[in-house]
Amino acid sequence: MGAGHASRLFRPGDTLVHRLPPQCKLVAVAGFALVVVATPREWFWAFGLYAVLLAVVAALARVPAGFVLRRMVVEVPFVAFALAVPFIGSGERTTFMGLSLSVAGLWAAWNILAKATLGVAASVLLAATTEPRLMLLGAQRLRLPPLLVQIAMFMLRYLDVILDEMRRMRVARESRGFTARDVRHIPVIARSAGALFIRSYERGERVHLAMLSRGYTGTMPVIQDVSAASRQWLAAGMLPGAALAVLLGSWGFT
Amino acid sequence: MHVPDGFFNAAVSLSAGVVAAAGVTVCLRGARRELDDRTAPMAGLVAAFIFAVQMLNFPVAAGTSGHLLGGALAAILVGPYTAVLCVAVVLLVQAFFFADGGLTALGVNITLMGVVAVLVAWGVFRLITRSVRGRGAVVAASFVAALLSVPATALVFTLLFWIGGTAPIEIGTVAAAMGGVHLLIGVGEGLITAVTVSTVLAVRPDLVYGAREIVAPLVLRGTDGDVTVVPGAPGAPVPAATSRRRNWFLPAGVAATALLAGAVSFYASSSPDGLERVAEDKGFIGQAADHPLGEQPLADYGDVGGIPVGVAGLVGAGATLVAGGGLFLAVRRRGGDSGPADDRREEASV
Amino acid sequence: MSSPSSSPSSPPGTAPRRGSVPPSLEVSRLAYAYPDGTQALFGVDLRVERGERVALLGPNGAGKTTLVMHLNGILAAGHGTVSVAGLPVGKATLAEVRRRVGLVFQDPDDQLFMPTVRDDVAFGPVNAGVTGQELERRVRGALERVGMLETIDRPPHHLSFGQRRRVAVATVLAMEPEILVLDEPSSNLDPASRRELAEILRGLDVTVFMVTHDLPYALELCERSLILSGGVIAADGPTREILSDAGLLAAHRLELPYGFAPP
Numbered sequence: 001m002g003a004g005h006a007s008r009l010f011r012p013g014d015t016l017v018h019r020l021p022p023q024c025k026l027v028a029v030a031g032f033a034l035v036v037v038a039t040p041r042e043w044f045w046a047f048g049l050y051a052v053l054l055a056v057v058a059a060l061a062r063v064p065a066g067f068v069l070r071r072m073v074v075e076v077p078f079v080a081f082a083l084a085v086p087f088i089g090s091g092e093r094t095t096f097m098g099l100s101l102s103v104a105g106l107w108a109a110w111n112i113l114a115k116a117t118l119g120v121a122a123s124v125l126l127a128a129t130t131e132p133r134l135m136l137l138g139a140q141r142l143r144l145p146p147l148l149v150q151i152a153m154f155m156l157r158y159l160d161v162i163l164d165e166m167r168r169m170r171v172a173r174e175s176r177g178f179t180a181r182d183v184r185h186i187p188v189i190a191r192s193a194g195a196l197f198i199r200s201y202e203r204g205e206r207v208h209l210a211m212l213s214r215g216y217t218g219t220m221p222v223i224q225d226v227s228a229a230s231r232q233w234l235a236a237g238m239l240p241g242a243a244l245a246v247l248l249g250s251w252g253f254t
Numbered sequence: 255m256h257v258p259d260g261f262f263n264a265a266v267s268l269s270a271g272v273v274a275a276a277g278v279t280v281c282l283r284g285a286r287r288e289l290d291d292r293t294a295p296m297a298g299l300v301a302a303f304i305f306a307v308q309m310l311n312f313p314v315a316a317g318t319s320g321h322l323l324g325g326a327l328a329a330i331l332v333g334p335y336t337a338v339l340c341v342a343v344v345l346l347v348q349a350f351f352f353a354d355g356g357l358t359a360l361g362v363n364i365t366l367m368g369v370v371a372v373l374v375a376w377g378v379f380r381l382i383t384r385s386v387r388g389r390g391a392v393v394a395a396s397f398v399a400a401l402l403s404v405p406a407t408a409l410v411f412t413l414l415f416w417i418g419g420t421a422p423i424e425i426g427t428v429a430a431a432m433g434g435v436h437l438l439i440g441v442g443e444g445l446i447t448a449v450t451v452s453t454v455l456a457v458r459p460d461l462v463y464g465a466r467e468i469v470a471p472l473v474l475r476g477t478d479g480d481v482t483v484v485p486g487a488p489g490a491p492v493p494a495a496t497s498r499r500r501n502w503f504l505p506a507g508v509a510a511t512a513l514l515a516g517a518v519s520f521y522a523s524s525s526p527d528g529l530e531r532v533a534e535d536k537g538f539i540g541q542a543a544d545h546p547l548g549e550q551p552l553a554d555y556g557d558v559g560g561i562p563v564g565v566a567g568l569v570g571a572g573a574t575l576v577a578g579g580g581l582f583l584a585v586r587r588r589g590g591d592s593g594p595a596d597d598r599r600e601e602a603s604v
Numbered sequence: 605m606s607s608p609s610s611s612p613s614s615p616p617g618t619a620p621r622r623g624s625v626p627p628s629l630e631v632s633r634l635a636y637a638y639p640d641g642t643q644a645l646f647g648v649d650l651r652v653e654r655g656e657r658v659a660l661l662g663p664n665g666a667g668k669t670t671l672v673m674h675l676n677g678i679l680a681a682g683h684g685t686v687s688v689a690g691l692p693v694g695k696a697t698l699a700e701v702r703r704r705v706g707l708v709f710q711d712p713d714d715q716l717f718m719p720t721v722r723d724d725v726a727f728g729p730v731n732a733g734v735t736g737q738e739l740e741r742r743v744r745g746a747l748e749r750v751g752m753l754e755t756i757d758r759p760p761h762h763l764s765f766g767q768r769r770r771v772a773v774a775t776v777l778a779m780e781p782e783i784l785v786l787d788e789p790s791s792n793l794d795p796a797s798r799r800e801l802a803e804i805l806r807g808l809d810v811t812v813f814m815v816t817h818d819l820p821y822a823l824e825l826c827e828r829s830l831i832l833s834g835g836v837i838a839a840d841g842p843t844r845e846i847l848s849d850a851g852l853l854a855a856h857r858l859e860l861p862y863g864f865a866p867p
Contacts (some may be wrong), residue, residue: 001270008352009351009352009353009471026350029357030357030520033259033357033358034358034757036259036260037259037260037264037267037356038264038307046263048303053433058391063452070465071353078257078261082421082527085421085422088423088427089422089423090422090424091422102422104422105422105423108421108422109421110422111260111420112258112260112261112420112421112487113260114260115258115259115260115356116258116259116260116261116356118259119258119260119356119357119358120258120259120356122357123349123350123353124353126350126353127351127352127353132351132719133275133719133720133759134720135350135351138581145279145282147282147285147286147293147294147344148278148282148339148343150294150298151293151294151298151301151339151343152296152298152301152343152347153294153298153719154294154295154297154298154299154301154302154717155298155299155301155305155343155344155347156303156347156351157298157717157718157719157761158298158299159302159305159306160301160715160761161302161761162299162302162303162305162306163306163309166306166309181417185312186312186442186445186446186449187345187445187449189310189312189446190445190446190447190448190449190453191396191448191449191450191453192323193307193310193327193449193450193453194449194451194452194453194454194457195308195453196301196303196307196463196734197300197331197450197454197460197461198453198454198457199298200299200300200302200303200306201296201300201303201331201461202458203299203713203714204292204295204296204298204300205292205296205301206709206711207295207714207715208291208292208295208296208718209673209678209714210446210479210707210709210714210715210717211295211717211727212676212678212680212702213676213702213704213705213707213709213727213776214702214727214728214731214775214776215343215699215703215731215732216291216727216781217291217699217778218290218291218730220294241261242630243673295717457641460639
């Protein structure tokens with residue numbers, strides 16, 4: 001869910017995948033996700049082939065399987081939900097190992113599990129091979145509103161600082177013997193949140209002052225140029241392209 | 255509540271994507287009006303703050319904990335436009351940099367946790383604070399706004415799920431489960447939001463966007479005794495007492511509506527209304543076509559889904575209130591605020 | 605005790621020139637209050653000539669940082685005037701004032717907000733319209749002067765605190781300012797970093813205005829000091845004289861560190 005993301009996914013490296021311009025990778029992964037989601041759930045083999053495609057990318061990028069699997073743990077809440085669906089689903093039921101399961105529910109669970117898992121794996125590979133700053137530049141190239149990109153840039157820059165401050169406040173609380181156990185403790189946590197907001201906001205103000213002091217007048221200067229050659233687009237396009245081929249092929253086959 | 259890929263069908267994902275994109279575009283302009291050239295660093299820092307507080311787990315019952323959504327808190331502290339932007343950026347960063355939340359589900363996630371949560375929270379907050387003034391009112395309004403925003407988000411999620419969810423679960427079951435749990439989480443969110451806002455109000459009242467009308471102006475004394483009142487200081491002078499007379503209308507109206515819809519409806523007559531009666535007498539009632547939404551749980555005031563009429567009444571009245579109020583506020587906002595950006599800028603020259 | 609700012613002994617090669625050259629900094633009757641109503645400055649007068657190195661001393665909470673933020677127009681004075689090298693600070697002159705006044709904040713994290721060191725150092729000149737070769741020259745030159753050229757492509761949060769301090773100075777040097785204003789430059793630095801920074805500052809050819817409560821550092825680097833206390837300038841004179849006046853220091857909550865005696 002929203003918790004436990006402080007560890008960044010980026011793994012420095014110098015592979016073919018790392019070297020691709022960020023905007024190509026963004027489009028490639030988004031395209032791949034679209035193809036996956038558009039695939040009818042009955043075509044098991046298609047999902048298997050998608051997984052193989054991702055494994056190939058992971059190998060090219062020298063990202064170990066354990067790394068990907070560990071980071072897919074974020075999926076857990078929805079895995080739990082997906083597993084529960086066959087039990088609480090409606091419609092025609094069947095029995096398996098003594099348990100009464102909904103047929104439609106089983107299909108739905110498979111659908112969610114397969115697509116969510118492939119989606120997360122693709123996102124992990126994207127984040128692992130793309131430096132955060134380059135990812136933002138890529139987003140800017142793809143015409144994402146510049147203000148949005150700048151906000152994201154500041155957010156990423158100061159995320160560690162703020163998480164650090166939060167951790168320090170927690171350590172200070174616990175050093176004085178406090179652990180949150182029930183609803184009565186909520187106000188204590190909330191007061192820390194209030195203090196954290198003030199610190200974050202004031203830092204934001206100081207950053208703005210520092211920007212003003214160096215002549216900022218409202219538009220951020222564009223410092224680096226990331227342009228992509230067509231062959232790089234082609235290289236990146238191979239992932240969604242192959243997935244699309246699988247999809248169309250399966251469609252033609254059935 | 256981060257939805258992964260594959261949870262919703264293409265139609266819902268796409269439409270939610272359009273809604274999210276539209277919402278973000280509107281808020282980009284609105285935030286620039288509120289913050290001007292401070293938008294990027296301020297919104298960025300607040301977004302980092304929201305990301306951080308979303309990691310705050312608070313206990314809701316023995317052994318279980320919920321975590322903060324943050325939309326209501328953000329709206330009250332930095333204003334609705336900036337709040338939607340911040341939540342949207344948090345969700346985008348989580349999806350692309352941390353692989354949390356499906357890429358194809360971004361539209362749904364931003365719509366739910368950004369647009370819906372902030373809209374409901376800010377709407378409720380403004381409704382209350384327009385009628386009752388003062389710091390206590392701001393804190394109380396924060397509690398109610400945050401409290402309601404959570405189950406509201408859950409309800410819209412349920413609605414989207416009913417329209418295009420990929421799992422075959424009885425909508426009533428989903429609604430009950432989502433609503434119940436999220437009401438509890440809402441209490442926690444409400445408490446945290448209220449206390450956080452109250453903390454900030456105590457230390458730096460000028461930082462609370464929702465309280466900008468109750469902060470007093472600034473007076474400077476020189477060494478030679480001369481007094482200067484700084485123009486455009488944060489906040490406007492406290493409004494005159496005459497506005498009090500109108501104040502009780504809105505909450506009284508809301509209370510009356512709730513009473514009628516929620517309680518009195520149980521005693522409503524079950525006899526057919528005028529049109530139905532005439533149709534029966536004259537024999538043309540059979541020509542009535544089925545309503546396209548006639549199978550839904552809320553249809554026929556809850557009869558179809560077995561939902562008590564009082565709940566159906568409250569849901570309907572609530573939805574109308576929020577939709578109408580939100581629309582009114584969105585339209586009205588244009589002329590009213592010159593924005594605290596102008597006020598603050600007098601203080602810190604650009 | 606407020607004496608007219610006479611120039612005491614100054615380091616060779618940087619003798620302040622008067623008359624023909626406007627003072628780098630001139631503040632007159634400056635008054636200001638915070639948003640919550642507390643008044644911080646009650647009429648500050650001071651003057652810094654080109655080439656001088658002046659320290660602004662005072663206890664915590666005296667309003668030193670507040671004063672400093674008026675120097676480049678970040679805070680608009682409620683009352684009073686500020687001028688930089690003859691140019692009065694006002695809405696119309698902000699861009700040029702901000703080029704002339706190089707303000708180094710106390711917390712380098714507030715100042716290094718770009719993804720890499722290069723981006724941060726380039727931010728100032730780019731806003732002033734510098735591009736291409738000249739931009740590259742300025743960025744590398746500034747980093748070289750603070751000895752941080754090898755970190756040019758690294759993200760700021762990967763650097764140590766002392767390194768970040770130096771990069772923060774570089775971000776301002778790249779704008780080729782008239783006066784370098786430093787807010788607590790030696791705070792949180794280990795002794796080696798402190799010394800390195802002092803060497804860098806001594807080698808720079810700009811006017812220096814340093815806010816500090818690190819009295820030995822003031823003595824080491826600045827020939828003249830001012831004391832800000834109670835919202836006004838309470839003392840102005842050669843650093844050595846001020847630090848030798850125990851009564852004066854005690855009156856304004858200033859203390860020499862344990863074991864330190866002005867040589």
